[in-house]
């Protein structure tokens with residue numbers, strides 16, 4: 001049973017990999033406006049590393065928790081950069097919700113998403129309004145909790161929360177970046193949404209689509 005969970009996690013990471021690769025150029029262009037332009041590459045390399053490490057761990061018989069631990073390490077290592085470190089930590093934290101020896105419930109899946117996104121907030125130290133992926137993550141997790149309480153459907157709730165995250169990510173275009181960039185570059189970013197917020201919302205939407213179909 002836990003093997004099935006681990007298998008689904010590998011599948012989820014393949015979805016993230018395909019989505020990051022599909023939008024690689026777009027993420028890079030967003031990051032080039034006020035950052036260093038490497039967000040497309042970071043997400044493509046990170047998701048590829050994570051999916052490959054997860055697959056390798058699964059092939060060696062690992063359960064859900066261990067698969068996510070290896071995936072998180074690989075994401076951080078392959079992506080490099082701030083977002084890679086944060087996504088890697090999120091995967092590892094999400095893995096702590098699972099137990100290698102048992103199966104899972106829709107409740108665990110939602111809890112894993114909440115735990116993973118909390119890790120990004122905690123480790124990155126960004127607050128809403130700093131123009132980072134946290135601006136998408138905070139409304140995402142709020143919507144996810146509310147939707148899941150109402151429907152008990154993890155994929156459907158994630159899909160609705162991803163739509164909320166996308167709106168919030170688009171709205172970051174109006175903010176001047178304060179974190180991780182110089183003030184001058186921050187001002188250049190007005191009119192362009194935060195790359196990490198956009199990529200987060202697109203990845204969550206793809207996950208929901210895949211598992212909700």
Ligand code: ADP
Pocket residue numbers: 031035036037038039042043080081082083084086120123124125126131132133134179180194195196197
């Ligand atoms: P780097 O900034 O190292 O080049 P990326 O380009 O891959 O890494 O990622 C940039 C994204 O990382 C930003 O758009 C933002 O969403 C996110 N980010 C940067 N710093 C933080 C932070 N402290 N907390 C949360 N997210 C952050």
Ligand code: MG
Pocket residue numbers: 031035036037038039081
């Ligand atoms: Mg960058």
Ligand code: MG
Pocket residue numbers: 036038081082
């Ligand atoms: Mg960089």
